[in-house]
Amino acid sequence: MYFDYAPELKNITVTRKLGYRYGGEFPNQSNTVTITVVPTPILTNSISTNSVPNSDGYYELSSVKTLNLYGFASKVNLNILQDPTHKNQRGDNITDVDGYKWEYKNTELYSNPWITIPNETNEDLNFSDPSQLSNFENTNYSVRRIAIYKNISRVSNEIKIVVRGLRFNNTICCDQILKIQSPTSFENPTIITGSIASVDNPIEQGINFKIRSINYQWQSQSTTGAYPTSTWSNIPGATSKDYLPSQPLNIGRDRRGGYKFESSYKYRRIVNIDYSIVKNILIYGTATSYSNETSLDGTASLPYIQIYPNPASSILNIECTFNISDAKLTISNILGNIVNSNNFSVLNPKLISINVSDFPAGAYFITIENQYIGIVQRTFIKQ
Numbered sequence: 001m002y003f004d005y006a007p008e009l010k011n012i013t014v015t016r017k018l019g020y021r022y023g024g025e026f027p028n029q030s031n032t033v034t035i036t037v038v039p040t041p042i043l044t045n046s047i048s049t050n051s052v053p054n055s056d057g058y059y060e061l062s063s064v065k066t067l068n069l070y071g072f073a074s075k076v077n078l079n080i081l082q083d084p085t086h087k088n089q090r091g092d093n094i095t096d097v098d099g100y101k102w103e104y105k106n107t108e109l110y111s112n113p114w115i116t117i118p119n120e121t122n123e124d125l126n127f128s129d130p131s132q133l134s135n136f137e138n139t140n141y142s143v144r145r146i147a148i149y150k151n152i153s154r155v156s157n158e159i160k161i162v163v164r165g166l167r168f169n170n171t172i173c174c175d176q177i178l179k180i181q182s183p184t185s186f187e188n189p190t191i192i193t194g195s196i197a198s199v200d201n202p203i204e205q206g207i208n209f210k211i212r213s214i215n216y217q218w219q220s221q222s223t224t225g226a227y228p229t230s231t232w233s234n235i236p237g238a239t240s241k242d243y244l245p246s247q248p249l250n251i252g253r254d255r256r257g258g259y260k261f262e263s264s265y266k267y268r269r270i271v272n273i274d275y276s277i278v279k280n281i282l283i284y285g286t287a288t289s290y291s292n293e294t295s296l297d298g299t300a301s302l303p304y305i306q307i308y309p310n311p312a313s314s315i316l317n318i319e320c321t322f323n324i325s326d327a328k329l330t331i332s333n334i335l336g337n338i339v340n341s342n343n344f345s346v347l348n349p350k351l352i353s354i355n356v357s358d359f360p361a362g363a364y365f366i367t368i369e370n371q372y373i374g375i376v377q378r379t380f381i382k383q
Helices: 078-082
Strands: 011-014 033-036 059-062 067-071 075-077 094-096 099-106 125-127 139-149 152-155 159-164 176-182 207-224 251-253 259-261 264-279 281-290 294-299 305-308 315-320 328-333 338-341 345-348 351-355 362-370 374-382
Touching (some): 067 139, 176 259, 328 351
Parallel strands (some): 059 159, 176 294
Antiparallel strands (some): 011 033, 075 094, 099 139, 207 264, 251 259, 264 281, 264 294, 305 315, 328 338, 362 374
């Protein structure tokens, strides 16, 4: 038996019984081991995120996106370490923990162990889908942080994350940054285009597999800056392949006195595929796919980061208001496979270009990271 952690102070007795698998009888019993749980000298260890959970308590994440998890520095009370009966109080000898490790587990697998995320030892974590096997299915994870001091550790609260796999060719494009021209006027949004959903192989094993219908439903989520302020919700009447944003855009002031939208938006498309298949009897089923996400925001100055032309056929330019000449850049396809890693040309410190002429046609996801802009993710279409 592996003893993970105890959530309360108490004595725990453990025995092992040996018996018969099918009879349910365990006549042979081992000695008893008593475990006394005492207060940990590690005072705090909690993690959080700026996202908004869904109705099931899970934070939703596209398989080509990341989710920032953060926590405050954990402290150790050395007085409690020397005497477990000591009560934490002002004037105690306090120090920092030695470090951290992050763990995850797939919550859908029975008795699935916690797995350490390699090379993640900081207070914060930029979580991405740890599975390298498939990006087609939805996967539920729990993530936690372990604070470590000497040979003592303390687990944090758990954050539940559902990673939405991209499948059935369900992608949308592209991000939009609208020019705010005055306190009362701005550019109009353009249509967000979506691919035609398709099924290459039977969704289930059987015979006479047939697609009966393919239905689209667009959803939106309001945001402030980079952080959501609401859960995903269906957009009434938005059931076509493409969608023209129609949410209210109100101009307000930012902290520097410039103009911005009071709320910006993210969008995604849900595809529901109704099918039938024969497995001894005729069975009807529905398969669901969540697309990648796109964003809609506004600025009174030049876009913070601009990708053009989009769609692109040969050269893709990335222009930023900050220096990105030393940026870490990766491009992945809808399967999550990296097709470009730091292979770009620096035209000037704020403008880089990428040759995408050899890329197959389709949707791609760019992640750009450096000290000035943090982590920025964008979408583009290769014609």
